Amino acid sequence: xxxxxxxxxxxxxxxxxxxxxxxxxxxxxxxxxxxxxxxxxxxxxxxxxxxxxxxxxxxxxxxxxxxxxxxxxxxxxxxxxxxxxxxxxxxxxxxxxxxxxxxxxxxxxxxxxxxxxxxxxxxxxxxxxxxxxxxxxxxxxxxxxxxxxxxxxxxxxxxxxxxxxxxxxxxxxxxxxxxxxxxxxxxxxxxxxxxxxxxxxxxxxxxxxxxxxxxxxxxxxxxxxxxxxxxxxxxxxxxxxxxxxxxxxxxxxxxxxxxxxxxxxxxxxxxxxxxxxxxxxxxxxxxxxxxxxxxxxxxxxxxxxxxxxxxxxxxxxxxxxx
Amino acid sequence: xxxxxxxxxxxxxxxxxxxxxxxxxxxxxxxxxxxxxxxxxxxxxxxxxxxxxxxxxxxxxxxxxxxxxxxxxxxxxxxxxxxxxxxxxxxxxxxxxxxxxxxxxxxxxxxxxxxxxxxxxxxxxxxxxxxxxxxxxxxxxxxxxxxxxxxxxxxxxxxxxxxxxxxxxxxxxxxxxxxxxxxxxxxxxxxxxxxxxxxxxxxxxxxxxxxxxxxxxxxxxxxxxxxxxxxxxxxxxxxxxxxxxxxxxxxxxxxxxxxxxxxxxxxxxxxxxxxxxxxxxxxxxxxxxxxxxxxxxxxxxxxxxxxxxxxxxxxxxxxxxxxxxxxxxxxxxxxxxxxxxxxxxxxxxxxxxxxxxxxxxxxxxxxxxxxxxxxxxxxxxxxxxxxxxxxxxxxxxxxxxxxxxxxxxxxxxxxxxxxxxxxxxxxxxxxxxxxxxxxxxxxxxxxxxxxxxxxxxxxxxxxxxxxxxxxxxxxxxxxxxxxxxxxxxxxxxxxxxxxxxxxxxxxxxxxxxxxxxxxx
Numbered sequence: 035x036x037x038x039x040x041x042x043x044x045x046x047x048x049x050x051x052x053x054x055x056x057x058x059x060x061x062x063x064x065x066x067x068x069x070x071x072x073x074x075x076x077x078x079x080x081x082x083x084x085x086x087x088x089x090x091x092x093x094x095x096x097x098x099x100x101x102x103x104x105x106x107x108x109x110x111x112x113x114x115x116x117x118x119x120x121x122x123x124x125x126x127x128x129x130x131x132x133x134x135x136x137x138x139x140x141x142x143x144x145x146x147x148x149x150x151x152x153x154x155x156x157x158x159x160x161x162x163x164x165x166x167x168x169x170x171x172x173x174x175x176x177x178x179x180x181x182x183x184x185x186x187x188x189x190x191x192x193x194x195x196x197x198x199x200x201x202x203x204x205x206x207x208x209x210x211x212x213x214x215x216x217x218x219x220x221x222x223x224x225x226x227x228x229x230x231x232x233x234x235x236x237x238x239x240x241x242x243x244x245x246x247x248x249x250x251x252x253x254x255x256x257x258x259x260x261x262x263x264x265x266x267x268x269x270x271x272x273x274x275x276x277x278x279x280x281x282x283x284x285x286x287x288x289x290x291x292x293x294x295x296x297x298x299x300x301x302x303x304x305x306x307x308x309x310x311x312x313x314x315x316x317x318x319x320x321x322x323x324x325x326x327x328x329x330x331x332x333x334x335x336x337x338x339x340x341x342x343x344x345x346x347x348x349x350x351x352x353x354x355x356x
Numbered sequence: 357x358x359x360x361x362x363x364x365x366x367x368x369x370x371x372x373x374x375x376x377x378x379x380x381x382x383x384x385x386x387x388x389x390x391x392x393x394x395x396x397x398x399x400x401x402x403x404x405x406x407x408x409x410x411x412x413x414x415x416x417x418x419x420x421x422x423x424x425x426x427x428x429x430x431x432x433x434x435x436x437x438x439x440x441x442x443x444x445x446x447x448x449x450x451x452x453x454x455x456x457x458x459x460x461x462x463x464x465x466x467x468x469x470x471x472x473x474x475x476x477x478x479x480x481x482x483x484x485x486x487x488x489x490x491x492x493x494x495x496x497x498x499x500x501x502x503x504x505x506x507x508x509x510x511x512x513x514x515x516x517x518x519x520x521x522x523x524x525x526x527x528x529x530x531x532x533x534x535x536x537x538x539x540x541x542x543x544x545x546x547x548x549x550x551x552x553x554x555x556x557x558x559x560x561x562x563x564x565x566x567x568x569x570x571x572x573x574x575x576x577x578x579x580x581x582x583x584x585x586x587x588x589x590x591x592x593x594x595x596x597x598x599x600x601x602x603x604x605x606x607x608x609x610x611x612x613x614x615x616x617x618x619x620x621x622x623x624x625x626x627x628x629x630x631x632x633x634x635x636x637x638x639x640x641x642x643x644x645x646x647x648x649x650x651x652x653x654x655x656x657x658x659x660x661x662x663x664x665x666x667x668x669x670x671x672x673x674x675x676x677x678x679x680x681x682x683x684x685x686x687x688x689x690x691x692x693x694x695x696x697x698x699x700x701x702x703x704x705x706x707x708x709x710x711x712x713x714x715x716x717x718x719x720x721x722x723x724x725x726x727x728x729x730x731x732x733x734x735x736x737x738x739x740x741x742x743x744x745x746x747x748x749x750x751x752x753x754x755x756x757x758x759x760x761x762x763x764x765x766x767x768x769x770x771x772x773x774x775x776x777x778x779x780x781x782x783x784x785x786x787x788x789x790x791x792x793x794x795x796x797x798x799x800x801x802x803x804x805x806x807x808x809x810x811x812x813x814x815x816x817x818x819x820x821x822x823x824x825x826x827x828x829x830x831x832x833x834x835x836x837x838x839x840x841x842x843x844x845x846x847x848x849x850x851x852x853x854x855x856x857x858x859x860x861x862x863x864x865x866x867x868x869x870x871x872x873x874x875x876x
Contacts, residue, residue, distance in 0.1 A: 052849035056856040060848040099472045103645020106473075107638045114634030121619075121627030128624070131610065131617045131847035132400045134602050134734060137505060188560035195565055196548075196555055210660060227662050237567055237661065244662035280662055285545040285681070285700060286566075287538060290664040302666045303542065304682045305766055305776055318777060320681060320699050322688030351688055351697030352548040352555050 060130065065123035072124065078116030085109030196352060199230075200243045201328060201343040206231040207247065207277070210240075214337045218268050220249035220275060225292040227280060230340065242348065244280040245328050246299060247338070248292060248310055249273035258313040264329035266338060275338065277328040278314045281349035282306055284321040299325065322351065398850040401625040402605035402618035406495045411629060412488035415636035417591065419481040424580065426474045430464040432456040433576035435532065435569045437659065446653050454657035457532040457572045462653050477644035482524050484640065486673045489517045497718065497749050500737035501604045503727065507719040509597045512590050514716040519587050521673050526579040528650075532572055534665050537658030540571065549700035567661060607735045610847045614734075617847045667767055672760070677704055679762030683783045711756075743802035750798035751791040758786050 054061060065071040089105035138144075159166040207215045207228040212235075215228060226247045233239030252267060252274050266275045278299065280288045287303035292310075298317065299308040306321030308314040314325035326348050329341035347355050371377055384390040401407070434456040440449045445466040454462075464471035493513060496502050502510035525543070529536045544566045547558040562568040602616050611617045619625050643649075655665060670678050680703035689696040714721065723730065726745050739746040761768075762783040769776040818834045 051852045053853045053855050054848055054851040056854050058848055060845055061851060061854070093469060096469060099470070100645040102470055103473045103477075103641045107641035107645060109638075110634045110641060111638035114631040114636075114638055117631030117634065118628050119631075121624050121631065125619075125624045125627060126851060127845070128619050129403070129610075129617045129844065129847040130400055130620055130850050131615050132398065132850050134614050134616060137601065185560065189563040189568075190559060192555040192559045210662075229662075237569070238565060240661040241567055242565070284686075285542045287541060288662045288664040290662075291666070302664050302668060302766075303538065304678075305780070306686075316686060319780070320684055320686050322686040322697065322699050350545040350548055350700065351690075351695040352558075353551050353553075353694055353696065354555060355690075355695040356693045 060128050061126045063124045064127040068124055071119065075116045075119050075124070078112045078119070082109045082112035082116065085112060192354070194354070196349075196354065197347040199344055199348060200233045200236075200239060201230050201245075201340050203340060203342045205340050206333070207245070207330065207338040207340065208234050210234055215247065217266050217275065217332050217336045217338060218271050220247065220268070220273060221271060222249055222251060222273050223292075223294040224249040224273075227288075227290075228277065228338075242281070244288060245277050246280045246289065246292070246325075247275060247277050247330075248299075249275055250297065250310065254297075254311055256312055258327075261313070261327060261329070263331075264327060264341070266330050266332055269336070275330065276310065277330050278308070278310070278325040279328065279344060279348040281325075282321055283316070283323040283325060283350060284319070286349045289325065394852065396599070397620070397622035398852055399599065399602075399621040400616040400618045400850060401621065402603050402616060404606060406499075407603065408629075408632060409488055409492040409495050411632055412636060413485055413492055414591065415633045416481045416485040416488060416640065417587070418633065419637055419640050420478060420485060421584070423474045423478040423481065424584075426470070427464070427478060428580055430460060430468055430471060431530065431576075432460040433530065433573040435567075435572050449653060452657065453659055455532045455572070455659065457530060458652065458657045458659075461531040461533075465653070473641070473644050475644075476647075476649050477640045478527075479649045480643040480647070481640045482520075482527065483649075483672060484636075486517070486520045486524055489513070489520055490673075493517065493715070494749070494753070498737075498739040498746055499604070499606075500722075500727070500733065500742060500745070502719045503722070503733040504719075504730065505601055505732055506597075506604070509594055509601070510719050511716055512594045512597070514712065516587060516590050516594070517715075518712060519583055519590070523579055523583040523587070524671060524673060526575045526583070528671055529575050530572060530579060531650075531652045532658050533652035533655045534658050534663055535652075535655045535668055537567075537661070538664060538668060539670060541566065541661075546700055546704040549697040550705060551694075551696050551701070602734070604734055604736050606738075609844055611735065613732070615847075616734075620850050667770075669763055669767075675763040676756045676759035677708060677763075679759035679764075679783070680704075680707055680787075682765050683759075683762050683780060683787060714752075740802040740805040743799045743806075746802050747795045747799040751795040754794040755787065755791040758783070758790050762787065 063071075085105045085108040089102060089109060092101040092105055139147075208231045209215065209226060209228060212231070214231070215226065220226060228245050228247045229239045229243050233243055249268070249271070250273060252272055255265060255274050255276060257264065264276075267273070268275065278289075280290070282289050282301040282303065284301065284304055284306050287301050289299045289301045289306075289308065291300040291302055292298075293300055293307075296307070297310045299310055299314065300306070301319070301321065304320055306319030307317050308321070308325050309317050314327065316322065316324060326344045326346050328344060330338050331341045333339050373380070380390060380393075436456050437453050438456050438459050440452050440454060440459060440462075442450055444450050446462065449462065461475070465475055466472070496510065496513070525539070529540050529543075544558050544562065547561060548554045550557060558566065561571065561574070563570040563574070603618075605611050605616060605618070608617075619628070656663070669675065681700065684699055684703040687698045687702075689698050722745060726742065726748075737745075765776060765779045765783060768774075769779045815836070817836055819831045820834050821829055821831050823829055
């Protein structure tokens with residue numbers, strides 16, 4: 035070996051470092067032809083510099099956005115590959131070795147630390163138990179006091195607002211533009227998202243009150259017990275209009291797809307399906323409950339109104355939901 | 357020790373190292389850098405391709421910070437409505453009422469030079485960041501690098517993964533587009549599903565009923581300040597521990613539990629890793645330039661919350677949660693005036709809780725059930741040598757992979773023209789079956805590889821069939837060609853002091869073989 039250990043008499047003093055000879059095989063580059071490798075790397079660095087200039091020119095000239103990325107990426111790639119190649123092929127090939135110095139301290143050091151903790155700290159607290167307990171209580175309460183505003187100020191308490199919508203008896207059904215819906219507005223298999231009048235542009239209106247109005251062929255709906263008069267028939271369109279909450283009972287996505295062949299409302303998020311003819315009973319997917327139904331009627335001119343609000347909370351389940 | 361006062365005396369002390377020596381002296385007088393600085397530059401990094409996976413994570417995080425700062429200069433974290441100007445660059449959005457968050461994001465994409473590039477680089481870097489953390493963790497898992505003394509660093513790494521996923525989701529939500537808005541709505545419903553406190557959590561996050569008018573600005577503060585600060589702190593601690601505990605290494609020639617074999621920090625590792633930083637930036641820049649990601653102007657704004665889009669998938673790292681939500685049965689629990697939406701709570705809260713707890717606690721699970729030792733380990737396991745751990749890891753990833761696929765049930769059904777019902781039930785069966793099959797198969801492969809001797813993983817050589825004088829045939833494996841064999845030199849100590857001059861090039865070529873020994 036060409037290595038030589040330094041014993042302390044040398045100019046490097048007492049350092050326990052081994053000298054490595056410059057002609058040791060580990061100090062040589064890995065490349066078979068270092069000169070040609072050097073030329074390749076030089077070329078890459080030049081390409082990198084050209085790309086960065088190109089980037090600035092592209093920016094200055096306001097070229098297409100992808101030219102920025104191409105120049106930036108090209109420059110970085112050239113520089114990066116060149117640098118990695120320099121490190122891998124031209125720098126000392128190694129391998130080199132160093133010792134791991136054990137992390138653990140000596141037994142004496144350990145017991146000294148433990149003693150400092152137990153005898154100095156523990157002794158103090160043990161002798162003043164009451165003070166220790168009071169300080170602990172004070173620190174705990176200070177943490178709690180700091181935490182309280184960070185939690186409680188975040189928002190109001192839910193109360194029963196999750197169970198409420200803006201739907202009330204007599205409110206007209208309107209579309210997103212506030213236009214009232216006439217009993218003959220929807221053709222067969224038509225579907226429309228409706229809101230309580232006055233709430234179509236509110237956050238709560240679009241988030242919670244959103245309701246699907248669907249035009250079914252007359253005579254096909256199978257009303258649930260107690261829901262006999264909850265639909266409206268068109269006068270000459272041959273349809274039965276039925277309204278269900280648009281909020282999926284799984285995760286609250288709008289149940290926006292109406293499959294006319296299946297007569298099912300489909301949730302695009304997780305593919306729950308609700309049978310519109312059968313009280314919006316879920317027939318497929320992860321939704322656990324039927325969509326709540328909105329009882330509708332008409333005013334004197336034939337425009338649709340709500341007979342009442344929803345008889346149950348809309349949307350996904352939560353702890354307080356009865 | 358050194359009482360040097362004048363410039364000349366300082367120079368004399370600096371010895372043969374000139375200005376650098378003098379600078380070191382000046383700094384060391386004040387900061388005491390010599391010893392620590394030298395041992396830092398001498399630090400040995402083992403060479404193995406799998407050790408750079410963590411570097412990808414680190415460098416994609418650097419890209420995230422740089423591009424993220426750029427984005428904050430243009431993004432407006434507000435849900436206040438503005439009307440898009442009638443002469444806006446992107447015609448379909450002209451005149452629409454959208455939130456300022458949406459408008460500022462679209463505006464920076466179209467009207468700020470480099471804006472779209474930075475946005476797309478940021479999104480791609482995020483996907484790469486989370487991905488490289490997962491792959492890096494898999495490497496650490498399968499090679500047993502998490503064992504004593506490195507349990508703390510495993511915990512920090514696992515926490516970083518959770519933070520990265522969280523911050524990815526928050527950032528994805530900021531533009532307030534239709535798809536991310538739907539994601540927030542789903543997140544709200546998941547919060548609501550938590551028994552007893554769910555509605556309170558939801559109200560405290562949204563400042564009232566969903567959607568409220570404050571959630572984007574809250575997410576913004578979390579996304580650009582709080583969570584990045586924690587990530588930077590933990591990454592720093594992760595690296596300090598890495599330096600202090602030194603890197604693990606695979607067993608091999610001259611490698612023991614008490615040494616490290618590889619390249620020194622300065623200059624070899626520094627050159628390679630700096631180059632790798634540039635390559636990571638280059639990759640994200642190329643993706644940002646040529647591969648479109650999250651074109652929110654096509655999705656539209658989330659102004660009308662009853663709007664919904666079709667074929668919506670979350671970013672990839674949330675896919676396994678979405679998949680399980682899709683295939684989990686509709687088991688809502690309802691009694692005594694209360695509801696627990698188990699069909700949401702189990703897949704979206706309990707399941708990830710179990711997954712991340714198993715991951716975080718793995719060093720202790722492994723010690724109790726698999727490795728059963730309490731020794732310090734600096735040499736890595738080959739995955740085949742610990743078949744139970746490897747098989748468990750394989751089954752674990754198989755489960756997550758199936759759930760990830762399940763997040764595309766609708767796309768699969770459409771693409772293959774099969775019924776959604778079939779896809780759903782297939783995914784339910786596969787979710788249970790695939791991990792159960794993966795475990796024994798992976799185990800058997802490990803055992804077989806163990807007994808396969810030294811040929812596994814080696815290049816195959818030709819079989820030479822020869823006819824004997826008696827007319828029979830024998831088949832003999834041809835020897836390795838010399839250039840196919842990698843000859844590693846003996847490791848030499850860290851070259852702090854180098855003796856003699858560098859040999860001339862022609863001398864060099866004669867004295868040292870190239871990357872492979874070629875003898876023909």
